[in-house]
Amino acid sequence: MTASFDVHRIRQDFPVLMQTIGSKPLVYLDNAATSQKPQVVIDVIRRYYAEINANVHRGVHTLSQKATAAYEEARLKVKSFINAPSERQIIFTRGTTDGINLVVHCYGRQHIGAGDEIIISAMEHHSNIVPWQMLCEEKGATLRIIPMNERGELEIEAYKQLFSERTQFVSLVHISNSLGTVNPIETMIQIAHQHGVPVLIDGAQAVPHAPVDVQALDCDFYAFSGHKMFAATGIGVLYGKADLLERMPPYQGGGDMILSVSFDKTIYNEIPHKFEAGTPHISGVISLGAAIDYLNQIGRVAAMEYENALLDYATAQLADIPRVNLIGTAREKASIISFTIDEVHPHDIGTLLDMESIAIRAGHHCTQPVMQWFQIPATARASFAFYNTYEEVDRLVQAIHKVIEVFHHG
């Protein structure tokens, strides 16, 4: 346990966690689906609408200038947060899904043609599979899949073998949302670059968990979601290398993404504005800035170390329960435990745990190919944030014992 990390004080910052559901205090273990929001994030959204609501980038009046300043200040915070070289490389999106679709649409459609190949992995979220499949269908390209082993670790030797003359792109998840695997993306990016192939990283689960440095990783694109990192829903970030972004066509046409419009010729705005057509999610962007301030204040590394210790504690306990099978036992894991119980459908596990006021997720977690690989219909998934406690893990373990009793002795 990390002595410097006072989880009980941290929890006070999250009003949603203070409630009881039925007669028991809520245990929220569905953080991989969405995280809870600290009071400072809730306050900043309220304050934006109560005090400075105005459209950005267009007004000369005071409120519009204040809103624009707050919006662009958040972009600078994101830049520092992921160590991007410039705020011009921070594009605000609707979330990870939107960021990946932007790259598919603006980079993929320009560079990928008939007979070309795109490499993704066996553990991608549907949002890093389906947009590429749609592109392959349109262009006559093919997907090549990096296999994984029974622990849920990608096979790096097999990955190296997938490259050919036709490989045009690699798109990879940083931390798997269904298995918890932390992929060795730094090495994998280097391998792709040795073949001259650019790489997109899906960082939806990584950014809430650990410090991310896009320059150290040397990724070409990095996408993540605000709502999984303690900010509002409907907002996300796409980072890209400047030379790639500059050469890409716009995503959508509309206001804010142009410098000038006439019926003969329209001149597009500079990056990042070229990719931000229309009125953006202003309060969402500002909430993201507040979430970053909050994370910096509690200490990124201390939070990560605490969360890792909590995961180890939970894993050891669950592994000890007869009839419980852990799905995803990679040597490098973060924040997520997927499991099944013999002869109990994961949905029944979810429902019975809900009766104990414990929120977990049951299903395929938008990773149906992972379920197919393990030949299971679904898993139950407990996912942790730095505000979860050892006592909550104990309650999870007790509740799982109860589920087993109901099904095996009832």
Ligand SMILES: *Cc1c(COP(=O)(O)O)cnc(C)c1O
């Ligand atoms: C949640 C998630 C996504 C999709 O994020 P949205 O916020 O729904 O766009 C993509 N990849 C991974 C690994 C995720 O966990």
